[in-house]
Structure formats: structure tokens, C-alpha cells
Amino acid sequence: MTIREIRLFGDPVLNTEATEITEFDSSLAVLVDDMLETMDAAGGVGLAANQIGLTKRVFVYDCSMIESGLRGHIINPVWEPIGDETQLGSEGCLSIPDISADTERFYSVVVRGQDAQGRPIAMQASGLLARCIQHETDHLDGVLFLKRLSPELRKEAMSTIRAAEWFKEN
Numbered sequence: 001m002t003i004r005e006i007r008l009f010g011d012p013v014l015n016t017e018a019t020e021i022t023e024f025d026s027s028l029a030v031l032v033d034d035m036l037e038t039m040d041a042a043g044g045v046g047l048a049a050n051q052i053g054l055t056k057r058v059f060v061y062d063c064s065m066i067e068s069g070l071r072g073h074i075i076n077p078v079w080e081p082i083g084d085e086t087q088l089g090s091e092g093c094l095s096i097p098d099i100s101a102d103t104e105r106f107y108s109v110v111v112r113g114q115d116a117q118g119r120p121i122a123m124q125a126s127g128l129l130a131r132c133i134q135h136e137t138d139h140l141d142g143v144l145f146l147k148r149l150s151p152e153l154r155k156e157a158m159s160t161i162r163a164a165e166w167f168k169e170n
Helices: 026-042 127-140 151-163
Strands: 046-048 058-062 071-081 086-093 096-106 108-114 120-126
Touching: 026 046, 026 058, 026 071, 046 127, 058 127, 071 127, 086 127, 096 127, 096 151, 108 127, 120 127
Parallel strands: none
Antiparallel strands: 046 058, 058 071, 071 108, 086 096, 108 120
């Protein structure tokens, strides 16, 4: 397994819509393993392929601190809300270091997709895992969580980003 470089805000790949995966081979399994290792090394709870420079529709997640077994991957994810209830909570992103802001998301979702062998999967999720599914699928659609913020919070976040050393180095 390999820890991959995480792309940072300003990299065009983060605003690029990922393409559907149609080949379920050993290289895809290696990619999923690399993404899990990269996410773990960075201390994240989710990582989308475009965050490591690949425009493929796959993300990994690890919410096992909430409930064991909540770790895995979803290929070609499609989600929909369960009901209208939303949650407002702090959200951050490995591609935007040191930035977090209250972001509104649906409280519960159902997600469908495939595993690394191409088998169909589906699950219902609430709370942190539902937030992660929505956040990572946004990445695959080329959308950063900053777009989900209120105008005031987005302006504040952008000001902090522009002043950050990691951004000045890009």
C-alpha cells in the first residue's frame, strides 16, 4: 500500500467531476487500499479519489469511532435523503487544512453503489456517516464543502485560506 499525496484547495482536479468506474480489477482494489491508508495517515474520516488526483467515482470512509464496522469504500455512489431532517455540524476537509465550519447536511441518507469487486451495495446512514457520504460524493461531483456554507462563513473561510501558508505555497 502507498500513501498518496492529497491535493489542496486551488488544484483544478478538486473541481472536476469524477467519471464512473466500469473496470473492477486488481488495480481498483489497490487504489481502495491506498486511499484507506492515505486517509488514515492524514487523520480523516473520508477521502474521495479526486483528492489524490484521480477523477474516478470512489471514496473511502472510516466512522468506526462512532460504531465498529463503519469503515469501507463505495464505488459509483448515489445517495438520497431519508426524510427532510437536517443536521448542522462542524465539517472540515483534508484538501482544505485547518478550515472547519458549520455545514448543513441531511441527517439520514441511503446510498447505493458497488464494492471493489463490482458487487452492488446499499446502506442507510445517519449522523456522521451520512455527513461523510454527502461530503465525499460532493467531491466526486467536483464540489467542495465551502460551496455549502452560508455566504458569511464562506467569506470568512476564504479569507483564512488566502492567509494560510499551505495556500501561499501552492
